[in-house]
Amino acid sequence: MSYQVPRGTKDILPVETEKWQSIERLIQETCSLYQYKEIRTPMFEHTELFLRSVGDTTDIVQKEMYTFTDRGDRSLTLRPEGTAAVVRAYVEHKMFGMPDQPVKLYYMGPMFRYERQQAGRYRQFSQFGVEAIGSADPAIDAEVISLAMDICKKAGLTSLKLVINSLGDAESRASHKESLVEHFKPSIGEFCQDCQNRLEKNPLRILDCKVDRNHPLMNTAPALSDYLNEESKQYFDKVKEYLTVMGLKFEVDVNLVRGLDYYTHTAFEIMSTAEGFGAITTLCGGGRYNGLVENIGGPTAPGIGFGMGVDRILLAQEAEGVPLPKLSTLNVYVVALGEEAKKKAVEVVRNFRLNGISADLDYLDRKMKAQMKSADRLSAENVLIIGEEELNEGCAVLKNMTDGTQQKVLFDEILSFLKRN
Template sequence: MSFNKVKGTYDVLPNESKNWVKLENYVRNLYNLFNYQEIRTPIIEYSNVFHRASEGSDMVIKETYNFKDRSNRDLTLRPEGTAGSIRSYVENKLYVNNGLTKLFYIGPNFRYERPQKGRFRQFMQFGVEALGSNDPRLDSEVIELAYQTINQLGLKQVSVKINSLGDEESKLNFRKNLVDYLMPFESKLSKDSKERLVNNPLRILDSKDEGDIEITKNAPLPLDYLSESSKKHFEQLINHLDNLNIPYEVDKKLVRGLDYYSETVFEIHATTDGFGAQNALGGGGRYQNLVKEFGGPETPGIGFAFGMERLLSALEIEGVYNKVENSLDAYIITFNEDAKNLALKIQSNLRLNGFTVDINYTNKSFKAQLKEALNYGAKNLLILGEDEIKNNTIEVKDTLTEKQVTVSMINLINHLKEHKSNE
């Protein structure tokens, strides 16, 4: 009998986890600069949080993990971050100050989809939700934050694709004209697009099927059906992006995959070897009715999300994030029981003073301890033998220069601090 990870999941191994932490810390620091506060919601929610009448995306219809608990309640593993954040916003009455609420989240999500490169059934996502304003300046701030998330990491040719779906009136008008255009081609549409023609026709514009692409070449586009207020909103957004020097392209076919989007939608692209030209790393859009749908007051919002696995892969391919090797400030090598006991005390004292230190606990020989120290990437070897114990000293060897000096115990911390400052 063998034990293996579940299909579509992965292990983050010790030599990989440091880059995960590095990216998470980067996101937290950057988003705090924009005054977004972290929210953490459960990975399980009642199913109606995601399976709502207005939510007809493939993600919810086909890909959620649904189950009943022992009390026969319908539960769903979180497939994305927005719905849970809005549920929490309403349940905890975060809207009572009538001001702007700016949230960000980082956490695992679950979708039952076909595993492929960069796509998993358990995956990490981070994103933001800004709630309480329809101001296009807020759209520009959210897009700027999404852009800077990638740009400041150092990826190449970062750019923004934007579009407007318009308000509800605009969307209804456009949807009717799009369906009227597509109906004569129904028999030639792909299987997925035939289903979307009934449930979510806007998504057909986003189809990657070659036949669908040919059919939609002359299809109506959302920008052609914008109301006057939606036109004004989009024009103001473009002016704000120009003022912020954010590079963007108006992509008239961009619709995104979620039914609740209205007005602004956008994606963040970067050129990454192996990903093809200009592949989306994240995206989002504006929504008007989500808060009301969850029982809250009429409150507009806008947000975005990035997949961490895909982003980390891009960072590693481009050499922005290299594999992080183990690295210790010091490794203490011992030869007998007395030395081991003293090493335990020295190790504790060094750690309390901010040094990463380790010792051997498995009675290895000097040669084996030396090998372990080098495997850990130890910058200094602290060698503790009988003479050192008797003289209250310790041998310190720099593994890079191979220079070795005798240091009194009382001066060890200062010696290592000086060594660290010279790195």
């Protein structure tokens, strides 16, 4: 039997991991500038957490979660997104009692959703996200959005579009919900079963339906923007003001509703407009979630965050032809000729590594020509050649692979020579 990677997953091979490491390092450095600290949560949580936070009418809960029963008959779910777990940790560890508020966190790691595999969409995918919990200031909304934009721009992406909307507060959404029910109810039988199920619980999700998006009632549905109360309008105006003073260009899209039930007020997406990127253009999405902390047993603590697909950032870089930095460097490749030379090479390589010099050697006992080819493929900066003659003289031949020059260097002086040069 031949084994293959499960459908919807992929192996990330060494030739690709440097690209991932480059993005991960960029993320860590940018979050540090913004004073966001990393949090790491388990890859599975109690299923009830996602039912209460993400929403039982969402596609994620209804169709996409990997849920299983463990040996203790507990229902557990592989995390489909990052916010719920971070908020759970915030409540469980009483982070609302920390002296410095809001609590600013970021996470990075695998998420799991059962969905149709396509370019940039996998059943196991890597997501980076931030959460700022404990402030209802519209300025923190702008900060979170600017952090997301900075990541994209530092990744070398230029074909970007920032889209924002206001989902309003609880009062505004209740009024809008009532009007949506009145609008769709007479003809709800013409819609898919998912929409029929959502009519009373969360009719806003009907507007995001991919099956019935061309139904005539979609175009005439009451807009949420028409139901925003004065407080919600003022909040959204403030967010736009802060984004403007930050120099961030944006578009307001009243149809942007996002796919999770916990969002209130600000919602946003960053999209790639690069030619050839694909039909699914979203790189990042997020919004404010006032009420989520209370919903899972915590105190009143408004929050805002986003999730960004690392896979999708890499695809966008590829679409734009962004040159990626080379992270790893091989300082020295040691060529050993003969068994005694091999012993010396092992000793030398060990000493190099202990002193912060990247080094490698041949483990297949190949001829000198083959070893030199290996050094060239690995882009070694220098090659150190050790043979019987060199052992007798207490030195090695050091060849600079850039200009081709070479010279003999005493074993005792190789380390200091390399550090000088």
